[in-house]
Amino acid sequence: MYFSKSFIPILKNNPTEAKIKSHKLMLRVGMIKQSSAGIYSWLPLGFKVMKKIEKIVREEQDRVGVQEILMPTIQSSEIWKESGRYEDYGEEMLRIKDRQKREMLYGPTNEELITDIFRNSIKSYKSLPQLLYHIQWKFRDELRPRFGIMRCREFYMKDAYSFDINDDEALFSYNKFFLSYLRTFERMNLSAIPMAADTGPIGGNLSHEFVILAETGESKIYTDKRIFEVSSKDTVLQKDSLNLLRNKFKKYYAVTDEKFDQKEFDNKVPQEFRLKTKGIEVGHIFYFGDKYSKPMNASVDFQGKKEFVKMGSYGVGVSRLVGAIIEAKYDDKNEIMKWPISVAPYDCAIIPMINKKDKLNLEKANNIFSYLKSNNLDAIIDDTEENLSTKIKNFNLIGIPYQIIIGNKTEGENYEFKEIGEESKRIKIEKIVEIINKKK
Numbered sequence: 488m489y490f491s492k493s494f495i496p497i498l499k500n501n502p503t504e505a506k507i508k509s510h511k512l513m514l515r516v517g518m519i520k521q522s523s524a525g526i527y528s529w530l531p532l533g534f535k536v537m538k539k540i541e542k543i544v545r546e547e548q549d550r551v552g553v554q555e556i557l558m559p560t561i562q563s564s565e566i567w568k569e570s571g572r573y574e575d576y577g578e579e580m581l582r583i584k585d586r587q588k589r590e591m592l593y594g595p596t597n598e599e600l601i602t603d604i605f606r607n608s609i610k611s612y613k614s615l616p617q618l619l620y621h622i623q624w625k626f627r628d629e630l631r632p633r634f635g636i637m638r639c640r641e642f643y644m645k646d647a648y649s650f651d652i653n654d655d656e657a658l659f660s661y662n663k664f665f666l667s668y669l670r671t672f673e674r675m676n677l678s679a680i681p682m683a684a685d686t687g688p689i690g691g692n693l694s695h696e697f698v699i700l701a702e703t704g705e706s707k708i709y710t711d712k713r714i715f716e717v718s719s720k721d722t723v724l725q726k727d728s729l730n731l732l733r734n735k736f737k738k739y740y741a742v743t744d745e746k747f748d749q750k751e752f753d754n755k756v757p758q759e760f761r762l763k764t765k766g767i768e769v770g771h772i773f774y775f776g777d778k779y780s781k782p783m784n785a786s787v788d789f790q791g792k793k794e795f796v797k798m799g800s801y802g803v804g805v806s807r808l809v810g811a812i813i814e815a816k817y818d819d820k821n822e823i824m825k826w827p828i829s830v831a832p833y834d835c836a837i838i839p840m841i842n843k844k845d846k847l848n849l850e851k852a853n854n855i856f857s858y859l860k861s862n863n864l865d866a867i868i869d870d871t872e873e874n875l876s877t878k879i880k881n882f883n884l885i886g887i888p889y890q891i892i893i894g895n896k897t898e899g900e901n902y903e904f905k906e907i908g909e910e911s912k913r914i915k916i917e918k919i920v921e922i923i924n925k926k927k
Contacts, residue, residue, distance in 0.1 A: 488833075490869040494531045497881060507703040508817045509810035510635030512824060516885050518809070525632025525640035532885070533809060535832040537643065540675065540808050541622055543829060544645045547671040551663045551724060553618040553647055558600050560624055564590035566599040569783050579627040593626040598779050598800055601648045605796070606785035612652045612794065615787065616660055620647030622805060636810045637767070638705070643806035649799040652789060654776070657797035661693065661774050662729035664801040668697050668770045669719040671803065676827035677815060679769055680714055681736050685745035693774040696743055698766035701814040707744035708766045711756045714739040767811045774799040816886075824886030825907040828926045835859060835866045835923060836882045839893035840875050848893045855891060855902070855916060862920045883907060889923055 496517035505511040513519045518533025529537060545555070564582070567573035581593040594600065601619060609617060622645045629640050636642065649660035665681065672679035677699050684696035698708055714736060722732045740755045742748075752761070777795040780786065786793045804811075817824045828834065837855055839848035852868045859866045867887070869878045875894060882890055892903040892911065904919050905911035 488867045490867055491871050493867065495885070496530075497884070505635065507634050507637065507814065508819050509637060509703075509813035511819070512813050512817055512884070513635055513810065519636065525629055525638075527636060527639065527641075529806075532832050536809050536812075536826065536830050537806055539830040539832075541643075541645075541805050543674050544671055544803055544805055545622065547667045547674070548620050548645070548647060550670070551618075551667045553620045553667075555621060556604075556619050557621050558594075558597055558604075558623060560594055560626070562592050562594045562597075562600050564592055566603050566783070567592065570599050570602070570779050571782060572599070579629065581626050581628050594623075595625055595627045596800075596802075597621075597623075597646055598648070598798075599783070602779045602783045602785045602798070605650055606780075606783060609650070610787060612787045612789040615650060615652050615796070616656060617650040618647065618660060618663070619650075620645060620801075634703075634810075636806055637814075642804060645803040645805055647801040649801070650780075650785075650796045651798075652787070652794060652796065654797055657774060657776070657799060659726050659729065661772065661799050662726075662733055663724060664772050664799070665695065665733060666719055666722055666724075666729060668772065668801075668803070672697060672699070672769065673719070674829050675808065675812060676829070677769070677812065678715060680708070680710060680741055680766070682708060682710065682741045682743050683746050684743045684771065692776075695772050696768045697770035697772075698743070698768055699811055699815055700764055701767045701811070702765060703814055704765035704767040706766050706768055707747070708742070708762075708764055709744070709747050709752055710741040710762050711739035712760045712762050714741050767807075767814060768804075769808055769811050770801075770803045772799065772801045822880070823883045823907060825888055826886040828888050828923070831886065831888050833867045833887045834864045834927070835889040835891060835919075836885075836887040837866055837868045837891045837893070838875065838878045838882060839869070840895055841870065841872050843872065848895070851893050855893075858916055859920065862924070864920065864923055888926075889919075891919065 498515045501511045502514045505514055513533060517530050519527040519529055522528055564573055580595055583591050585591055624641060625644050626641050629638060632638055632640050651657035651660055679697040679699050681695045682698055684694045698706055717735045719732055722728050740752060776797050780795040780798055786795045837852045839852040841849050849870060856866050856868055888907055890905050900915050901913040902916060903911050904914055
């Protein structure tokens, strides 16, 4: 891919309407384009990052045995009236009518629809547990959408749902998602803390938010710093192992502001380990028992008796994670972004010095591109005639983690290679491939 042919409309300066790092960067490097208040088009650069995040989310859901489906964005109001949430949800729900005057809505979440699917499909406890997920656009009519994709109206989300015969089995399912989320965020090079949280309009009495630390976060968090030392390594999909993992985290105080209790915080956390800060919610899991299954009559036959299934729901903001990663990684003072290699739009940027009379450096860049491609690495060549410093500045802003720089003094088989934020070194192309692949 040549930079001159790519759709990456970089602005010279930060847009004045953007107030936080992610919004500034995403507009400036052309990742998104606002369509209307709180609604964005995703341009190629931003879309590539989001799809890589989606791939990781999908792989980690599949890894713990969740099955993928796809539900529609438009839902009937009838199932929401059954659950009792249609009038209670509030003005965030976009209510519409079709040409037959039937009441419909643009789904803000899918508890009712998945319960309806389950009750019409599963009749015996022998088919349990059922773990289902989809990745779909959602709409919530925010009163004041702001901060770009961090607080928007239309967003891309993974939501999953579990169905179990009793509380014990339901907790096992809950813990599977708990582990899955830790692995998901770890692959994106994010330290996401699971925090006891309020259940809000979803309901239930057990809930965890997964929060990453960020000065621009909207969530106030209170935690014990030692929680960062807890690892999910060696955890397997067995009840005892998953319970042990949850208990390791439970040992340390970690709550959002809705759950915060100053006296409890002071008693449980030694002074030197107390952390009061802000964070960004990137995932939320809930257990709510029969809150939806009972009013919607979603039951199975168990030993001749009708048992309402126990349910949980589990969300990850796929599009929000793009912004969250920027908030965590972007150095706005020096205008340097560094995407984790797992979600970077390209693995490497090839930056040759080019002038109209001499195309030799472009030929070298093309040869490097072909070699990287043969080794399953995705690269982009800056084939413009801008000076090297401008090119490097642009790619520092875009955030592609590795750069190969070809100047007029580049000779032989050694190339100037650097990781963003690190010193450059001259090494052979084979070694470059080895370094990048080791990080992937």
